[in-house]
Amino acid sequence: QQQVRQSPQSLTVWEGETAILNCSYEDSTFNYFPWYQQFPGEGPALLISISSVSDKKEDGRFTIFFNKREKKLSLHITDSQPGDSATYFCAAASQGTGSKLSFGKGAKLTVSP
């Protein structure tokens, strides 16, 4: 059972546009949501994260919007750049358990110049 779902699976935007990647989850105990960025042949890198006590987290061009009631979150990448082309993974965990991070299937973003 996929506990974390991502959509779309792939997305293409033009340089300068805003890319929106969506994520939803099933487990109501999840309270920590990191997003990872992965380039081909490399390990995932933590991009930005949010806890369930917040409804928004911003870091430069990257913003997470979180809706606890609907169990949904989204990653907005403003002013997208070709260097942002990568696969983005949404993940979720119950903070403090220290053991399991559940990942979505990933979303491949392509930014065309």
Next chain:
Amino acid sequence: AQTIHQWPVAEIKAVGSPLSLGCTIKGKSSPNLYWYWQATGGTLQQLFYSITVGQVESVVQLNLSASRPKDDQFILSTEKLLLSHSGFYLCAWSPGQYQDTQYFGPGTRLLVL
């Protein structure tokens, strides 16, 4: 600063042969350690995690085993490789003590023929 190193970078092995992959964390004492497997273009599947030396928990059975012989070292191994073991193996660490953010290593690419 913490650094994570994985070895080897890549392996090509025959079906039925043994395998040993390694991971070392420097700059952090008593981290939580994790092994993940990623199929090409796929999501990240957690295989094992360890919160202390000598203690390893299995998350998914894939005819693999893991050990933590030292505080900063995590080993993934099997005596007989299967074709299905091909993929990208990632080691990750987290600070532990209710800090669940996981940081990934560069990965090891494995091809089983």
